[in-house]
Amino acid sequence: MKTKVGNDKMFNFFVYFFAILMIFIIVYPLWFIIIASFSDSTAVANGEIWLLPKKIQFDAYRELFKQSLIWSGYKNTIIYTAAGTLFQLIVNVTAGYAMSRKDFLGKKFWTIYFTIPMFISGGLIPTYLTVKQFGLVDNRLAMVLPFAVSCYNIIVIRTFFKSNIPDSLWEAAQMDGCSTFRYFIQIVLPLSKAILAVIGLWSAVGIWNSWFDAMIYLTREELQPLQLVLRRLLIINESLIKQGSGDLAARLQNLSDKMKYAAILVSTLPIMCLYPFLQKYFNQGVMVGSIKE
Structure with a gap:
């Protein structure tokens, strides 16, 4: 019984891990487009933008x-x-x-x-x-x-x-x-x-x-x-x-x-x-x- 419960937990772990990974793969490009459009153009060109915008601009x-x-x-x-x-x-x-x-x-x-x-x-x-x-x-x-x-x-x-x-x-x-x-x-x-x-x-x-x-x-x-x-x-x-x-x-x-x-x-x-x-x-x-x- 303990082995079965352990296998279920391991299975659930991998399911949630891959689900979160797929969500990140899908959502991050959209998020990057948003923050890049508001960030300093030099920072975007130099690859300094990852998760948050830098020097917010609306030019x-x-x-x-x-x-x-x-x-x-x-x-x-x-x-x-x-x-x-x-x-x-x-x-x-x-x-x-x-x-x-x-x-x-x-x-x-x-x-x-x-x-x-x-x-x-x-x-x-x-x-x-x-x-x-x-x-x-x-x-x-x-x-x-x-x-x-x-x-x-x-x-x-x-x-x-x-x-x-x-x-x-x-x-x-x-x-x-x-x-x-x-x-x-x-x-x-x-x-x-x-x-x-x-x-x-x-x-x-x-x-x-x-x-x-x-x-x-x-x-x-x-x-x-x-x-x-x-x-x-x-x-x-x-x-x-x-x-x-x-x-x-x-x-x-x-x-x-x-x-x-x-x-x-x-x-x-x-x-x-x-x-x-x-x-x-x-x-x-x-x-x-x-x-x-």
Whole structure:
């Protein structure tokens, strides 16, 4: 018995040790970015920053927020994220619900139809030509409409509805004279808060971090999201550094490095604030996505 208790304690020790180690590996880079963005640029360049900031300064943030495009980028990103998330929820949730119904006509065909694009895409050039033909180039809708359908999300939503919404609810609703639309709005959606939160979070994070689509379809600066604006500012800083020399180039390089840390924090902080409130739903969604038929 004593040997068994000793083995359990040893096992628990290693479990907690590796858990703490993994937490440190994940959290420390984020913490370093925060303290480096507020520290003296020389101390950061010399590798003197480890756990606490040194000579707290805000010059990187001042230089970053001097750019008027930062504020328009923030506004555009918020608009794209809010509108895109709402539209993706409407499109994907309704498609997933339809595919979960037993009486859905051609269910096997549509399942294959939505599964194939998960492995094969049309490519960048055909997609661009399609978006251009619809007149969405240099249009805010280019960040909302063309990529709203997510085949993976539809499959996850379908699995959730099939495994969590019993058929007896639909039968009871029919006996009370409930229509399909009313049943979906008043019964199915209130019981699906977990999957709505998960898909909403996935969509919001994807749109918030998206810069490649904006680089391809939005050439006007006033329409570009925050991620693309920050990318452009950092490229401009790098070009200015190459034009300088001596101490000036060194100071510009140190400031540019700090601005990179500040840009990472500015661009990720708002979306990271959503995670504590949606974490439990996020875990449920991951489990739903792992269910196989």
